[in-house]
Amino acid sequence: MSRQADVLTMPREKIEQVQLEGLRKTAVHCYEDIPFYHKSFDEAGFDPYSIKSLDDVRRAPFVTKQDLRDNYPYGLVGVDRKDVREVHMSSGTTGVATVAAYTEHDLKAWSECFERAFEFAGAGPEDVCQICYGYGLFTGGLGAHYGSLQSGATVIPISAGNTERQIRVLREMGSTVLECTPSYAMHIADTALAMGVDPAKEFHLKVGIHGAEAFSDNFRRELERKLNYKVLDIYGLTQTGGPGLAVECLEQNGLHIAEDHFLCEVIDPATGEVLPDGEWGELVVTTLDRQASPVVRYRTRDITRILPGECACGCTHRRIDRLQGRTDDMLIIRGVNVFPSQIENVMKTFDEVSSWYQIELTTKNYLDVATLKVEANPDFDIDSTGAIEELQRRIQAALKTALSVGIRVRLVEPMSIQRSEGKAKRIVDLRGENLK
Amino acid sequence: MIDQLTVFLENSEGRLAKLCRALADADINMKALTIADTTEYGVVRIICDDAERARDYLDQKGYRAMVTKVTAIEVPNRPGGLADLLGVLDDLDIPVEYGYCFSTAGDRAVDILKIRIASEASKAVFKLEESGFRVLTQKDL
Numbered sequence: 001m002s003r004q005a006d007v008l009t010m011p012r013e014k015i016e017q018v019q020l021e022g023l024r025k026t027a028v029h030c031y032e033d034i035p036f037y038h039k040s041f042d043e044a045g046f047d048p049y050s051i052k053s054l055d056d057v058r059r060a061p062f063v064t065k066q067d068l069r070d071n072y073p074y075g076l077v078g079v080d081r082k083d084v085r086e087v088h089m090s091s092g093t094t095g096v097a098t099v100a101a102y103t104e105h106d107l108k109a110w111s112e113c114f115e116r117a118f119e120f121a122g123a124g125p126e127d128v129c130q131i132c133y134g135y136g137l138f139t140g141g142l143g144a145h146y147g148s149l150q151s152g153a154t155v156i157p158i159s160a161g162n163t164e165r166q167i168r169v170l171r172e173m174g175s176t177v178l179e180c181t182p183s184y185a186m187h188i189a190d191t192a193l194a195m196g197v198d199p200a201k202e203f204h205l206k207v208g209i210h211g212a213e214a215f216s217d218n219f220r221r222e223l224e225r226k227l228n229y230k231v232l233d234i235y236g237l238t239q240t241g242g243p244g245l246a247v248e249c250l251e252q253n254g255l256h257i258a259e260d261h262f263l264c265e266v267i268d269p270a271t272g273e274v275l276p277d278g279e280w281g282e283l284v285v286t287t288l289d290r291q292a293s294p295v296v297r298y299r300t301r302d303i304t305r306i307l308p309g310e311c312a313c314g315c316t317h318r319r320i321d322r323l324q325g326r327t328d329d330m331l332i333i334r335g336v337n338v339f340p341s342q343i344e345n346v347m348k349t350f351d352e353v354s355s356w357y358q359i360e361l362t363t364k365n366y367l368d369v370a371t372l373k374v375e376a377n378p379d380f381d382i383d384s385t386g387a388i389e390e391l392q393r394r395i396q397a398a399l400k401t402a403l404s405v406g407i408r409v410r411l412v413e414p415m416s417i418q419r420s421e422g423k424a425k426r427i428v429d430l431r432g433e434n435l436k
Numbered sequence: 437m438i439d440q441l442t443v444f445l446e447n448s449e450g451r452l453a454k455l456c457r458a459l460a461d462a463d464i465n466m467k468a469l470t471i472a473d474t475t476e477y478g479v480v481r482i483i484c485d486d487a488e489r490a491r492d493y494l495d496q497k498g499y500r501a502m503v504t505k506v507t508a509i510e511v512p513n514r515p516g517g518l519a520d521l522l523g524v525l526d527d528l529d530i531p532v533e534y535g536y537c538f539s540t541a542g543d544r545a546v547d548i549l550k551i552r553i554a555s556e557a558s559k560a561v562f563k564l565e566e567s568g569f570r571v572l573t574q575k576d577l
């Protein structure tokens with residue numbers, strides 16, 4: 001850490017003071033300058049002038065992606081059009097876009113937030129970064145561009161696609177920083193290998209800054225092995241101003257939130273209650289100094305948790321854990337929130353079973369009974385006496401530790417898990433059908 | 437050592453019949469079959485001709501099947517025949533994982549034993565033959 005060291009190692013009290021000022025300023029800005037917030041705050045009985053502590057944010061109503069869509073295109077922009085320097089849009093699978101507008105000030109803040117990936121990686125003016133995120137309305141491309149320029153590095157804005165050219169540039173231009181989605185990084189590595197180029201030897205990479213998609217630890221290790229570099233995760237979404245909201249450091253144990261720019265809460269998606277640190281739930285974001293597109297309590301629908309404790313890297317900003325999927329997939333089993341991705345993560349640690357699985361939910365004596373059906377891999381020794389029970393027991397124990405709720409594990413025949421178009425039907429909820 | 441086909445089956449109605457039908461369709465002749473089951477699943481162990489082909493066929497049909505090496509030993513069909521056999525193994529301290537009877541035609545019976553570790557199994561075969569038991573090979577069946 002060098003260029004932003006003062007900010008990144010700020011004492012906690014100072015960070016919280018900056019956050020409180022930012023929260024007050026943002027809440028008042030939203031209330032006074034954006035009719036949508038004026039109305040929603042009034043309806044919720046939330047007075048933005050009454051904020052005394054960071055916890056007061058909990059009295060504010062949530063804002064959802066649907067609210068953002070409903071106010072397309074400029075409904076939630078809090079400044080004069082002439083002060084908006086840049087506009088990004090997320091396409092959204094449902095068609096209606098959400099808009100992120102930036103003033104000059106917002107663009108500078110965005111650059112600084114993204115630049116922290118360089119700070120953590122120890123990269124800067126001596127580096128050459130190859131940016132193969134797609135440029136355009138997708139915040140990934142220009143976010144990476146501005147952040148990389150901010151770091152003083154040399155930027156190659158090659159954008160996505162034409163993988164053979166990417167490989168040639170990686171070899172010939174001496175790129176040390178690779179910025180793209182993790183899946184594209186893997187595609188580059190595999191294409192190079194197929195061409196007879198060993199990227200671990202012939203590329204010059206130090207670090208990859210890979211965001212916009214969730215990826216597993218196994219995937220990370222495979223990338224690091226193939227490309228001989230360090231992979232750092234970066235998080236952000238269009239609705240909060242793009243990538244840079246949180247960035248991973250070299251400890252690779254959670255992403256540091258840019259806490260001087262964002263106030264993060266983790267809530268129970270079913271009840272809206274704020275959860276204590278360490279518990280998994282939905283990330284809710286309040287921007288602290290955005291002018292054009294501020295948000296107060298934006299529900300990201302992304303699942304994470306606040307990691308308690310300090311990070312060994314010395315950065316004082318708190319961390320969120322790597323993303324664990326979307327709230328849309330959440331199950332409630334005996335009152336405990338369970339995300340399929342948590343189950344997948346447990347299953348990944350068992351070589352004996354395939355990645356196909358199905359959770360069957362039934363009711364017995366008014367209680368939920370969850371059964372996880374898994375398939376043994378062909379090389380699992382079904383012939384050994386006790387091997388099947390032992391495997392079931394071990395998976396059950398691992399699930400109990402990870403999820404804090406008991407799930408029965410049952411080995412099933414390979415074809416008994418329904419697959420539709422190559423994808424397994426993950427959840428079969430029979431609760432309510434067999435109520436006694 | 438002979439080949440044994442092991443198949444994992446869910447314990448639902450008609451599964452075993454379906455498995456037998458599948459093997460018949462593949463023109464596999466079964467010589468012995470034994471089931472170890474719980475309330476939820478069963479492990480079916482089958483001695484048949486061409487266990488590898490049977491396994492490949494079942495794989496395609498969506499079964500979880502494997503081929504395991506087991507030891508087939510001929511014992512006299514009289515009281516104490518199996519006890520003598522197990523006594524030999526016990527003296528050698530070789531643990532037997534499971535065993536079942538194959539056939540009892542005439543004055544000879546065939547017992548199948550699974551000895552988990554390959555080196556132990558060959559030691560057992562050697563000792564059993566020394567003690568006068570006949571250890572069968574695939575072509576004896």
Ligand SMILES: [Zn+2]
Nearest residue numbers: 249251311313
């Ligand atoms: Zn750190």
